[in-house]
Amino acid sequence: xxxxGKIRIRLPSSIKAxxxxxxxxxxxxxxxxxxxxxxGKLIQRNxxxxxxxxxxxxxxxxxxxxxxxxxxxxPFFSFSFRATDPGQLKIQFLDTTGGKYEGVVDIKFS
Amino acid sequence: MYSEAAMQDxxxxxxxxxxxxxxVLGVAAMGGGLAAPRHAAAQPLGLQETGEEAxxxxxxxxxxxxxxGAIKFEIPAIAENGALVQTSVTVESPMTPATYVKxxxxxxxxxxxxxxFRATLTPEAGRAFVGATIRLGETGDVRAIxxxxxxxxxxVTREVKVTVGGCGG
Numbered sequence: 001x002x003x004x005g006k007i008r009i010r011l012p013s014s015i016k017a018x019x020x021x022x023x024x025x026x027x028x029x030x031x032x033x034x035x036x037x038x039x040g041k042l043i044q045r046n047x048x049x050x051x052x053x054x055x056x057x058x059x060x061x062x063x064x065x066x067x068x069x070x071x072x073x074x075p076f077f078s079f080s081f082r083a084t085d086p087g088q089l090k091i092q093f094l095d096t097t098g099g100k101y102e103g104v105v106d107i108k109f110s
Numbered sequence: 111m112y113s114e115a116a117m118q119d120x121x122x123x124x125x126x127x128x129x130x131x132x133x134v135l136g137v138a139a140m141g142g143g144l145a146a147p148r149h150a151a152a153q154p155l156g157l158q159e160t161g162e163e164a165x166x167x168x169x170x171x172x173x174x175x176x177x178x179g180a181i182k183f184e185i186p187a188i189a190e191n192g193a194l195v196q197t198s199v200t201v202e203s204p205m206t207p208a209t210y211v212k213x214x215x216x217x218x219x220x221x222x223x224x225x226x227f228r229a230t231l232t233p234e235a236g237r238a239f240v241g242a243t244i245r246l247g248e249t250g251d252v253r254a255i256x257x258x259x260x261x262x263x264x265x266v267t268r269e270v271k272v273t274v275g276g277c278g279g
Binding site for chain 2: 020021022024033034042051057060061062063064065066067068069070071072073074075076077078079080081082
């Protein structure tokens with residue numbers, strides 16, 4: 001579990017100015033699912049799962065995902081953005097335990 | 111009653127007592143809905159409900175057009191493992207400040223928590239493309255619903271056969 005919050009971001013190998021780029025990101029997270037006891041009753045507790053994913057590029061929000069427990073464990077998210085200038089692409093993940101995980105990649109043109 | 115007790119100690123509510131009272135209220139609110147997200151969202155997403163209830167709650171009976179021509183919804187027809195199903199949604203639409211795709215939802219009718227996610231897009235995305243790996247509890251319809259900036263709703267539905275369910279609970 002030590003890896004919770006580890007983030008990988010995948011981009012195409014070469015990006016040109018003005019391209020619409022498809023990116024994929026992975027976060028290591030248990031995304032705990034609802035548990036039930038022997039009688040089928042929900043067990044009430046604070047389940048740990050990611051509820052928000054925020055993608056920003058050059059400081060501007062591109063896409064946000066509001067997610068529920070119906071998203072898989074160690075989820076992948078994909079999205080696209082228009083690469084206008086070199087700069088930072090940042091992805092933040094927020095979970096229900098107050099965890100905040102951040103992945104950053106520099107967009108460079110080739 | 112908690113805040114009254116706190117106020118008797120000092121003549122006016124201090125920051126600390128007010129925070130304490132707020133804390134108690136917060137805990138009380140949390141006890142209410144189990145699956146409701148803990149963050150204060152205007153529109154709670156992950157509730158335990160049926161697919162029909164979810165659609166009624168989120169879209170309130172607004173008309174939905176068939177989006178077969180505009181939405182490319184990639185999802186396997188047979189999901190061997192319901193715990194990990196790759197999906198992506200691409201909407202053929204301009205992405206300009208005047209006309210763009212504002213939201214994309216994925217709703218799995220048979221899941222105990224039908225609303226999987228809601229993505230909010232901006233024109234800077236360049237293309238209305240989002241994807242995620244999702245869970246499917248059992249065989250059933252999965253919908254991809256797109257809302258354009260003028261409020262038009264487009265929907266496509268795919269039936270997905272699930273060999274091993276992935277939602278457990």
